[in-house]
Amino acid sequence: MIHKNLILHRKHQKPIVWDAFFNKNGEQKPLVVFCHGYKGFKDWGPWNLVAEQFSKANLFFVKFNFSHNGGTAENPIDFPDLEAFAENNYSKELNDLGDLLNFLMSEKNELLKEINPNNVTLIGHSRGGGISILKASNDTRIKKLITWASVSNFSDRTATIGNLKAWREEGVKYVLNSRTQQQMPHNYQFYEDFKTHEKQLNIEAATKKIKIPQLIIHGIDDSSVSFKEAEALHKWNINSQLIGIENSNHVFNGQHPWNNLALPAALETVVSSSISFIKTPKKS
Template sequence: MKIKNQILTRINQKPIVYDTFYNDNKKQKPLVIFCHGYKGFKDWGTWDLVANNFAKQNLFFVKFNFSHNGGTANQPIDFPDLDAFAENNYTKELQDLDDILNHFTSDQSIYKNNIDTNNITLIGHSRGGGISIIKASEDHRITKLITWASVCAFGKRTSTTGDLEQWKQDGVKYVLNSRTKQNMPHNFQFYLDYINNKDRLDIENCCKRLTIPHLIIHGTKDPSVSFEEAKLLKLWSPKNTLIALPETNHVFNAKHPWTENYLPEALEVVTKKSIAFIN
């Protein structure tokens, strides 16, 4: 069963749009929550096909848009709301993830008969990998962690660094989205949020605090997040497995839009390895 574009409303906060993929057999099954990356969204490219594969293996798969990713409830694909994007930051994404977790583990959840709340896996791609690592290090509900092409640090990312004086003076800086050709705004609050929460957002320390199994998957030819970052995650995380995929890029050779009804070979490997790790 696939239910798209459901809305999680919150008091004094932007809503979160999410999808669920699962076999409605009224049997409790592992909950898998997927976090997209920077300039990403839940409907990007192959993510629906990936979700279907997890559901076929009797896993309850959830993917969602971070509330300030630039999408809206009416238009969850791409970035119609750049004002929201400008106000995004790491701690907002951590709060979004916490609210999604609370929603699906609640006794009031309409899905409670289909979810084993004692078996929860986070999957994060790219920046979403960093968010997932931090969340897994501080939330005892998470039982397994999977990161795909994950970053190993936030402090050196384009969205966090740059000409700080100019950024502060202007109040905003822009990063080009090469696909949509939009200049994506980052208000200076993004940097302040990082600095004010630097200890919490230290991915290395969060990795070292992990007590759960962690699967790291990364392409050796990733031009966006170097494979060296995966090797550092491997070094820091005490209970982990690193799978290196040769000749594979940041999105495991997928693209947006994706019009085929099958996954690229590399992403199929990622999906199968991840499902096996959960099961």
Template sequence: MPFSKNLIIEGKHDRPILTDVFYDENSTRKPIVVFCHGYKGFKDWGAWDLMGKAFSEAGFLFIKFNFSHNGGTIKQPIDFPDLEAFGNNNYTKELDDLETIIDWVYDNTIFKTEGDLSNISLIGHSRGGGIVTIKAEEDNRIKKVISLAGVSSYGQRTSTTGDLDQWKKDGVKYVLNGRTKQQMPHFYQFYEDFIANEKRLTIKRAVTNLKIPYLIIHGEGDTSVLIKEACNLHKWNPKSQLEIIDGADHVFGAKHPWVENYIPHQLNEAIQIMVNFISASE
């Protein structure tokens, strides 16, 4: 199984996008899956590598990547050595990064022989669930989209939390990363960018207008993104498929680092649901 690790793709914002690709090299055109990590996430988190291998073994070409401003670097793609970049991230940059990856897929020879360019699906975890849904609604190259423990509103997380006047005055606010113990900066540009692009960044609008198959997977025990958000997404798009994983948390039983060589059973259940969803004929 060919496995390309840390490919460097040039982004639109003067920072590279590190990318991994998994596939079985057999000159058979495979459905293409692009996975987007979430907030305080990265492509090498936990069991995401094992998930990529599982999709490859199931007959897919699987791509995952670090958003250009997620806080990682080329030399240290895991965790957050570049907090300046993290603080300058925003939703529109992440949408630009995803578009760069989709364009790269279309322009790369290997995807024309090993991948099926007419069959591209997006998966987004947590905050990434909103990113993939917005992109899928506006990009007709995408055929299916999956929200994995995905959020239902960016507005609630951007404009209604904390003291906006103090944030503007200070130019930055901080959020503690409980795992790394870093104080993660959010520069005020994040709020300004959201307000300037609020219509586009309204997940409800994108979900309501989706014209392609849409799968929503959520853990019944998710305390980071509550299950009511999955119910909102499903309500806004009644044709969507909603799957609740009993007892699963926000990361479906995984953690970082994940040193085992097997996929936690709740994540494996989610993977099987995703595989079946993408494989099903419309």
């Protein structure tokens, strides 16, 4: 069963567009929530094929667009709303994830009977990995955590978006999206919000707090987020598991659009390893 482009409406906030992939059998299934990365979206490349794999493993798989990722309810693919993208920040993404989890495990969710609210896994790719780590470190509903090519530090990335003095004076900085050729705007509020919440957005501190099973998967040759960042995450939580993927880039050799009916080999390994991790009983 596939439900596409469901909409979570929120008072005085932008809606969240989400998908659910699951076997409709009335059986409570582990809930898996996937968080996309920077300049990402829920329908990027092979993510739908990934979702189908989790569904076939009898998991309830949810993927969604962060509310300010640049997509809209009418067009959730790519970035038709650059004004929203400009107003995105880490705090908004954490709030989005919290609101979606609250909804999924509430009576308002008509699909609740298919979900085991006591078996919840977060998966985050790239920047979404950082968001997932922060959420998992302080939300007891999360029972397992998986990151794919995750960042280990928001501080350096936030400061290197551009010259801070010019950014503050001009109010906006732009980053080129090489695929769409769009100049992606970042309003200065992004930096201000980070500095205001810098302590709460510290991925190292969050990782050191994690007591639940944590799986870290990263391409050894990732040129966008160095494998050293995965090693840092693993060092900060010695009880975590680290899997290095050979001959893999930042998106595990996927691309957008993805017209193949099969996953790239690297991503297939990522998915199978993740499903195995979720289905392995937690050690008492």
